[in-house]
Amino acid sequence: MSWLPPYPGDGHAWMDGECMLYCRMAGRVLAVGFVKTPAGEGRMYACGECLHELACLAMKEIQAQDWADLAAR
Structure with a gap:
């Protein structure tokens, strides 16, 4: 199963603003x-881009x- 993070043009409520995660750049952002x-x-x-990075970090943690859990069995 694969999951893609939200991206501009995907139907979510994107707006102009400043990213508050890693890059802190102005552009299209999504309220998260x-x-x-x-x-x-x-x-x-x-x-x-920062949502994608966050999703990658989350997937690493989940893995x-x-x-x-497997090692504990």
Whole structure:
């Protein structure tokens, strides 16, 4: 099973703004959730490339957990 992260033009609610993940560049971004800090709470936005990077990191973590579960059996 493969999964592609969201990308501009895919039907999601993309807008112009600043990426709040890795690149911090201005461009097309997608609201990906909320962030809560001691100063308050607000929406978090990410560009397609950073969403792809985040998805790759998440998949690595999921695979590492799967391998750890197999080794524990």
